[in-house]
Amino acid sequence: MDALKRQAAAHALREVESGMKLGLGTGSTAKHFVDLLGEKVRAGLKVVGVPTSEATRAQAEACGVPLTTLDEIDHLDLTVDGADEINPALDLIKGGGGALLREKIVASASDRMIVIADESKWVARLGRFPLPIEVIPFGLAATRHAIAAAFAKAGVSGQMDLRKSADGHVFVTDGGHWIVDVRLGEIEDPPRLAGLLSAIPGVVEHGLFIGLGSTAILAGAQGIRVIQRP
Ligand SMILES: O=C(CO)[C@H](O)[C@H](O)COP(=O)(O)O
Incomplete structure (x- = not known):
């Protein structure tokens, strides 16, 4: 599986040109991309990256990828991230x-987002993977109530689990928020659910990325599949 992730990352690297401003994703697949990008940078490629997490920032720095922020620049050419x-x-x-x-x-500030993954991430309908919802700790019970109401309107339901770290403490995001994971099963209308969740004051963000992915690069046993957004 890890070899497939690296193949998808290597394929995405072909889209990177000198002078580009890049969004750098987070996760085990994006880690391969940053690693391979670092090799190119050390060989002379001129790019600048905006990391999507403190983990990616540390990795990119260690790989020698020059970094900037979305305070210093307001727009990116390309983001490469997993899903x-x-x-x-x-x-x-x-x-x-x-x-x-x-x-x-970062994806929203980019002209294009390439999603890199192994084939197991490809689904006919979203929802098998628990949907992460990033919430403000203040007023969590009220926010959960509002989330449940949004689910009812969208015709889905599922148990909400507050994400914990391996040490058993509540997982805290880079922004200081918490995450509620919800196993919904098939989501009939992801854009509608996304809109309903975004309207809840205590919800900082949710894991439905609608209309952001431009291209998916999927690596499987049969090779690489490149899919463009219809
Ligand atoms: O959204 C993410 C991190 O917030 C990752 O892109 C997603 O979880 C996929 O990770 P991996 O490449 O390790 O399977």
Whole structure:
């Protein structure tokens, strides 16, 4: 599986040109991309990156990839990131690694987003992977109530689990927020659910990435598949 992730990352690297401003994703697949990008940079490629997490920032720095922020620049040419699920519309579930907020800000600031993954992430319908919802700790019970109401309107339901770290403490995002993971099953209308969740005051962001993915590069036993957003 890890070899497939690296193959997808290597394929995405072909889209990188000198002078580009790049969004750098988070997770085990994006890690391969940053690693391979670092090799190119050390060989002379001129790019600048905006990391989507503190973990990616540390990795990119160690690899020698020059970094900037979306305070210093307001726009990126290309973001390359992984995903937890990808459907044929190239809508995504992201946030398994907890970086969904910065990932969505960075992807939204990019002309193009290439999603890299192994084939197991390709699904007919989103929802098998638990949907991460990043919430403000203040007023959590009220926010959960509002999330449940949004689910009812969208015709889905599922248990909400507050994400914990391996040490048993509540997982805290790079932005200081918490994450509620919800196993919904098939989501009939992801754009509608995304809109309903975005309207809830205590919800900082959610893992439905609608209309952001431009291209998916999927690596499988049969080779690489490149899918463009319809
Ligand atoms: O959204 C993410 C992190 O917030 C990741 O892109 C997603 O979880 C996929 O990770 P991996 O490449 O390790 O399977």
